[in-house]
Amino acid sequence: MAETPAKKPWEIPRQKMPEQDPKERARNFREVPYGYSPEQAVAEAKRCMQCKNPPCVGGRKNKKTGEREGGCPVEIDIPAFVSLIAKGEFIAAARKIREKNCLPAVCGRVCPQEEQCEKTCTVGARGEPIAIGRLERFAADYERANGGVSPPPKAPPTGKKVAVIGSGPAGLTVAGDLAMLGHEVMVFEALHCGGGVLVYGIPEFRLPKEIVRREIEYLESLGVKFEYDAVIGKRETIDELMKEEGFDAVFVGTGAGAPSFLGIPGENLNGVYSANEYLTRSNLMKAYDQLYDTPIARAQKAAVVGGGNVAMDAARTALRLGAEEVTIVYRRSRAEMPARKEEIHHAEEEGVRFMLLTNPIRILGDEKGWVKGMECLRMELGEPDESGRRRPVPVKGSEFVIDVDAVIVAIGNTPNPLIPQTTPDLEVGRHGTIIADPETGATSKKGVYAGGDIVTGAATVILAMGAGRKAARAMHKYLTGGMRNR
């Protein structure tokens, strides 16, 4: 395909990614976007200007605040991999990405690119940014479909043993990095399968579980061992892992998995779920699959409370489980919604309704103890609060009832307290997060590192991976520095 040389990159529209039709996809669990074809990927990659000091990688200084913003948190060499795609060297492109990111097929799909790499793309300043995430996904998918990932040479064994607690993106990154460096790595996971939120939270239609499974198989090929059904803190404590089972260092990547509820009357009625439960039943326990035994409420009219990615995932799952009407109830306005634009857009296309500036105050039940309605208040925006967003204030006398038979509460998750509670010398912050050095992941306890949502509170996949990468580097230093833990 010859390009017209006169056209500047920002004058060429970004390649659209083909998607399942909204009406059809709202009733199935297959992935929504199909991904680029090789031709589309090459065409998109050719729009990249190959900047010398690429802001898509390092971010850019905001002139007003003076703060750095945007950029890829794990500093993938974006111009390099994009140029390999432009040349048709897809496998080499995937390898390039893997130098910095061990889960490219995941990040290409779920990273909030519009806040990161694509936010600061030079082409994006004048037109549509390069579709970096879609290209990353393309390269990773291509690699997987064409012979798979061949691991680079591993360092010789160091004789050191590392325990990784939790198999979410943070834990998987640490495990992969340390295995490559020659350490013996054992991942302990509480659930019966690996991936953390990637398998129990993010739905199949956004991130096929097959991808996560393949990434875990890749880690296994590096020699990483996984033990499922292992709740650390309950079965063995961190101290026991180190003193009795011979682990020289421990990484804690247990995530922010404890659901918050609204604290309003009627919240324990049947048909009221935390988003975690609803999504776990559907994703991890495969309630949507006839072959599995898991029951789930098949709601006709579902309300989802919250405005983040989790709320969008729950709403879109409810549609797919057969609900006729799904309503997002959010107390602020659209501008404050924390969910990704793309997710809001997808949800809207599929028919999810939005009831904004609305706050639930009571859930009503029928004589059988099932949800039959939700009483709400209208809100208006007042003064900005500590987060800088305008605080919603109730409008007096604006109570009204919506007719629903399921309510899914998606207002956030807090860190799981199991590890902090059973590790006395681990310093914990005010909100139950583990305190760790942002550069090394080192905690107050010698030989114990932490990263991901358990340190930051609920954040993103890529930040959890970034934290894992930094911790792995520091742990390697610790393990090879001649310091022993016993």
Place this chain on the structure above:
Amino acid sequence: MARIVAKRIIAPNTVRMDIAAPKIARKRKAGQFVILRAAEESERIPLTIAMSDPVTGTITVIFQMVGHSTMELGRLPEGGEVRDVVGPLGKPTHIEKFGTVVSVGGGIGTAVALPIAAAMKQAGNRVIGIVGARTKDLLILQDEMKAACDEMLVSTDDGSFGIHGFVTQVLEKTIARGDKIDLALAIGPVPMMRAVCDLTKRHGIRTIVSLNPIMIDGTGMCGGCRVSVGGKTKFCCVDGPEFDGHEVDWDLLVNRQRMYMDAERKAKETFRIAHPEPKSD
């Protein structure tokens, strides 16, 4: 995967299984439970660890085949494998020397009461066991309970064995006898626990119950197991399963247990048709 080392039908529809789980066997304390998944497509179900042997590395679960998942688990053969066993979960029972402890167990609840009674006795308490069942055939763990108690009273609803009547009537008589009871444990079907609590409340006897809501992960991640105790919402899997019985909202518990009743009934029927009753051994 965990191997089923031994399996026995100990009463109609009631299975005792010894499962190889050395790490759990070593750590578990009275009052804790495991979550099991019979096969890849199965639900995760909670069962109390009735006994454990750290030396052989086995844990014992005793369960009633009441629905699809428990039937599926119950049909696994000795020597076969359970797909997943995770634990020990839940808070261990608070054990100390209270003085005289009455342990009231109804039906399958005896399996849950046994380890607690044994731990209470070991801590120096005088333990009175009250065990009840609908009929003689359904009485389980008689010898084990006898060994764990200083005194044991048995009742059946139909009078086919022991005292004729409900466990609550036996408890009432025990109280009337004038024994000073420092703590009561009530473990069994909700109506039984509720009735025991009504009685002990009137007599000012502190009562611990073990609640059994529907659970999924058992680690505090889903909130599906929420119960209301003293007006506060608790996650039974991490805050419990034992609570002060006088503070429990029983209606809520019953209601939440029934959440999937229709789906469960259907699943049970389909399973029955697909897997006809095996001969008991």
